[in-house]
Amino acid sequence: MKLLEITNREEWEAFQTRQPWAQFTQSWAWGEFRKNRGCPVKRFVLADDSGKWLVAVQGEYRHKKFGLGYWFAARGPVFDSTVDKQQRRPMFEELLQKMFAQGKLPRCLFWRFEPIIQPESGERFVPTRFQRSLALNPISTLRLNLEPDEEELLAAMHPKTRYNIRVGEKHDVKARLTSHPADVDRFLKLMSETAARDKFVQHDDSHLVKTFQTLASAGMARLRVAELNGAMLAGNMEIAYGDTVTYLYGASSHMMRNAMAPYPLHWDAIRTAKREGYKWYDFWGVNPELKSSIFYKPSWEGITRFKLGWGGKRTDLVGTWDLPLNLTLYKIIFFRRLMKAS
Helix, strand or coil: EEEEECCCCCHHHHHHHHHHHHHCHCCCCHHHHHCCCCCCCCEEEEECCCCCEEEEEEEECCCCCCHHCCEECCCCCECCCCHHHHHHHHHHHHHHHHHHCCCCCCCCCEEEECCCCCCCCCCCCCCCEEEEEEECCCEEEEEEECCCCCHHHCCCCCHHHHHHHHHHHHHCEEEEEEEHHHHHHHHHHHHHHHHHCCCCCCCHHHHHHHHHHHHHHCCCCEEEEEEECCCCCCCCCEEEEEEEEEEEEEEEECCHHHHHHHHHHHHHHHHHHHHHHHHEEEEECCCCEEEECCCCCHHHHHHHHHHHHCCCEEEHHHHHHHHECCCHHHHHHHHHHHHHCC
């Protein structure tokens, strides 16, 4: 097998988009977005002797002091769907060995990976020298299969979700797609309002705008808003990639809460994704099923209930893992951070 560094967008996208449950964070456009945020990006592929791509990884370099930055592969690596699961760990090991031997990467303290591997598969994917890390992207999500017809999708929802869709429709809440700068500004204000109300930390406006602009120019990002009498009551930023539409960011107003605007908004997004031929609607993050999980967040209980109401299947992943290149230094630095946080 041989390692290839990929600089051709079309080849990269052809591989990524044909994989089931395509990951937008491994898309070419996401890499370009991260470059615009100051992170060098590299893309590598392990191919067999015939040139067939077996596994691909896009990594971004996150700068830290004293040259102790790290490489982060968000929701990567990505294996070709034809690779047997028993072959993925040795193939991953070979990918790593060849990447490090190539000597083209900036000095770093560790590599961080988020493999798309489900723990219930019984696969021992993560090598023993890896260290578990706090999850950067959700370790659990909810995916709605869009193949059933609309009546079947409605029947699979929680009764309260179906009821709230009808409430929104009775209030004449209208959903529409937009990219108008004034609508983007209103959405950002809604995001700030939602973060303050629900007590979570959100990305700054420049990050959100750059995400939208970069991915929209690639035909991936879209802003969907729900309005009543000209007032924006809710909004979603969606990412369409491969076979999946992902609900990445959402916001809602405190005004006219009885109109249930988020419900007709999501129902419009789901129906649109289905009509366009996408297979999955990914709600991008819910709590793990077990409250005893270290990744369970009490602050996510409300949003998890909302998402579970749409039906679909909870999907758990093995999480975020670090490969230290200097284990002693890695442990010293992370121990100091732990002490500062305590």
